[in-house]
Amino acid sequence: xxxxxxxxxxxxxxxxxxxxxxxxxxxxxxxxxxxxxxxxxxxxxxxxxxxxxxxxxxxxxxxxxxxxxxxxxxxxxxxxxxxxxxxxxxxxxxxxxxxxxxxxxxxxxxxxxxxxxxxxxxxxxxxxxxxxxxxxxxxxxxxxxxxxxxxxxxxxxxxxxxxxxxxxxxxxxxxxxxxxxxxxxxxxxxxxxxxxxxxxxxx
Numbered sequence: 001x002x003x004x005x006x007x008x009x010x011x012x013x014x015x016x017x018x019x020x021x022x023x024x025x026x027x028x029x030x031x032x033x034x035x036x037x038x039x040x041x042x043x044x045x046x047x048x049x050x051x052x053x054x055x056x057x058x059x060x061x062x063x064x065x066x067x068x069x070x071x072x073x074x075x076x077x078x079x080x081x082x083x084x085x086x087x088x089x090x091x092x093x094x095x096x097x098x099x100x101x102x103x104x105x106x107x108x109x110x111x112x113x114x115x116x117x118x119x120x121x122x123x124x125x126x127x128x129x130x131x132x133x134x135x136x137x138x139x140x141x142x143x144x145x146x147x148x149x150x151x152x153x154x155x156x157x158x159x160x161x162x163x164x165x166x167x168x169x170x171x172x173x174x175x176x177x178x179x180x181x182x183x184x185x186x187x188x189x190x191x192x193x194x195x196x197x198x199x200x201x202x203x
Contacts, residue, residue, distance in 0.1 A: 036096030099140030
């Protein structure tokens, strides 16, 4: 999913621990820009601006715009490292993309109409096997979430990934019709959860 976030960065001439510490003393956060068939570039961003972007909820798994001296580059944040005490970002990774670049992201799954689902109204339990689904998707079409409509689903219903509508051009990273959730009886919910944990461990 695209965002309207713009991150202004400077290019760092030096790398290494000493350089990173010097950057942080200036109130900036060191980072790295890589991908797109080009060499990695050491960068830095203002700490307060980066933190504001992260807290917006539209940073990780969204495309954002990197700006340096008037030049702009579409990127997707891949990682943010945090200070264990201050809970402030200490390093970030950006990956170069364009609108058609196929990238790998984890997208949250939202379940709709739980209050009217027949199986749940009869005492069943929504057993969520996967709270997120890993997708290969064009950078310009990253969805905020994947939605599963529980309307009409009875107890014992199994929801596979093949039954969920995905964005155009997106496909699951896992090449099989895996289970996303089930409508289980209360007695069978724990067994289903154990099976899901075993499956996740195997993968």
